[in-house]
Amino acid sequence: MHSDINFVAAPLPTIVFNRGAAQQLSNHIQALGKTSALIVTDKNLAASGVLDAVIDALRAANLKVEVFDGVEPNPTDLNVEAGAAKLKALGDDAVVVPIGGGSSMDCGKSIALLDANPGTVEAMQSSVPKPAKAQIIAVPTTAGTGSETNSACVITNSRLGRKGYVIHPSITPAFSVLDPDLTVGLPAYPTATCGYDVLTHAIEAFVSNRTNAYSDSIALTAIGKVAENLRDVVKDGNNVEARSQMLLASSMAAMAFNVAGLGSVHGTGHAISARLNAAHGQTLATMLPHVMAFNMSERESKYIEVAKILNPKGPATGAGAIDAVIQLRADIGIDKSIRDLGAEDSLFDVLVQDALADPVNFSNPIPVDAEAIEKMYKAAW
DSSP states (O other): OGGGOOOOOOOOOEEEESTTGGGGHHHHHHHTTOOEEEEEOOHHHHHHTTTHHHHHHHHHTTOEEEEEOOOOSSOBHHHHHHHHHHHHHHOTTEEEEEEESHHHHHHHHHHHHHHTSOSOHHHHHTSOOOOOSSOBEEEESSSSOOGGGSSEEEEEETTTTEEEEEEOGGGSOSEEEEOGGGGTTOOHHHHHHHHHHHHHHHHHHHHSTTOOHHHHHHHHHHHHHHHHHHHHHHHOTTOHHHHHHHHHHHHHHHHHHHHHOOOHHHHHHHHHHHHHOOOHHHHHHHHHHHHHHHHHHHHHHHHHHHHHHHOTTSOOSHHHHHHHHHHHHHHTTOOOOTTTTTOOGGGHHHHHHHHHTOGGGGGSSSOOOHHHHHHHHHHHO
């Protein structure tokens, strides 16, 4: 019954969606009353030439621009601390502009928060941080994490080797600039893994223990966009329409999980990506069928809805949903086990403990314990 449902939908950024939108970043920076920008990105994207036109347009608008390209895949606290030092050198008149995938989004938002809370990321996570002073304009170049929509970041603790969270309302971007043209050059494998991240976000939000009508409607739309476009965009990366649909699906799936939460696909996947430095979406693809099987007794009716969207001609059953996500995973070339990702048997117990410690499990529809995680990892090994 809707009268029994409680949820909170936090404010979203101003979302700007159109081809070429990244060329208009100066308008948003000036609207915030700022005159300089710290671009946060990774070395590959910085060297690719993708950012050149964007940076040139900012400088043509008489904005001071500095680039921090020290973001690693699965960004660490050390990346954040290095970036915060660069932001501090720019002064209080700067905005943070992460441009890239989810790693750049998360690193950039964390840089803004650490700038207002000098020290280490680990110390900041164990305190009540002061609000960020620098505002954020997020520009994703992948259709994956949806981090451009929210106030949360996933950052690897380099001392512990585990992923942790940086969360604060003040790091919700002021603007989220969705420019499909920036996603066109992404190679097939990261396109596939990021796209599967979108699917997992939407499915986990749809079946979480905080599910509600608001997030469900958004999640189902995102699942439909993935079903219709992910195979096409992996096959033909120049398909701008499919790129556009996936970029929109990415933000929509994040809007859904911002309200409903995620679950143990992310709990188990985070541990794998942190320890093996594997692509986040790949680890989710590895774990999704097994977590779905674990949750089936509580969420079969919802998985039936997923099956109808992912494979309209297939069986409308919970098992049919699992078969559909496995088939999609195979069709886009990311059907890999944990061992395929480089794990040795000695890592098993470490992964279990890492996954068990991840608070993202709290919104899984069925509570997980060590035995449950062991079973899921063994099935995926």
